Structures are given as structure tokens and as C-alpha cells.
Amino acid sequence: MFGRSCERYEQELESLNKSPEFSAVFEEHRQIIEYVSTHSGVNMTKDNIMSAFTRFSNVYDILLNEVGFALDHVLYCKQFISTPQGGGGFNSASVSLHLVQFSA
Numbered sequence: 001m002f003g004r005s006c007e008r009y010e011q012e013l014e015s016l017n018k019s020p021e022f023s024a025v026f027e028e029h030r031q032i033i034e035y036v037s038t039h040s041g042v043n044m045t046k047d048n049i050m051s052a053f054t055r056f057s058n059v060y061d062i063l064l065n066e067v068g069f070a071l072d073h074v075l076y077c078k079q080f081i082s083t084p085q086g087g088g089g090f091n092s093a094s095v096s097l098h099l100v101q102f103s104a
Contacts, residue, residue, distance in 0.1 A: 013050055016049070016050055017048055017049045017050055022049045022050070023046070023049065025049075026046055026049050026052065026053075033052060033056055036056060036059055036060075037052075037055075040059050042055050042058075042059055043055070044056055
């Protein structure tokens, strides 16, 4: 049941891959798709446009999550760093403790 693909699905997928609309969207975004493909190591070609769009979306989601986590981490830690106005204040033990709690 799970080993076979649906014939109708394969036909529709082939139809979409060959459609002028999908080709136009791919061409419109070719530069960014090729850049992401080159720098991520994920193959994204016009041979299979739907696969390229899916892979591009997956890489985008991963990067968005990574950036979001990093930004959350920076904003969380920022509250423990002293400012010119005198707020905050930290020592290495308190920062280490808070970082351990944050990563758990």
C-alpha cells in the first residue's frame, strides 16, 4: 500500500512540472533558488519544479526557525547584560545558570 505511488498523482505532478505557470514562477525566482541550492547543498532544478519548490520551502523553514531561535536567545540573554543606563548587571555564574535553564 505505501510502496506504490498513485498513478493519477504522478500524472498531475508531471502536468504541473510542465505547466507554463510553474515554469514562469521558477524563472522569476531562479536566482534565489540557485543561490539557496548552491549554498545549502539541496538539489533544486527545473527538471522537477514541484520538488524544487518543496525543498526551497523546507530550507526556508529551517533557516527561519534557526534565526528565530537565535533571536529569542539573544533577547533572553540581553536582560542579564548591563546597559549604559545602569540596568541589568550580571556575573558569569548567573549567566551560565540562565543559559542552562533556557536551553533545557
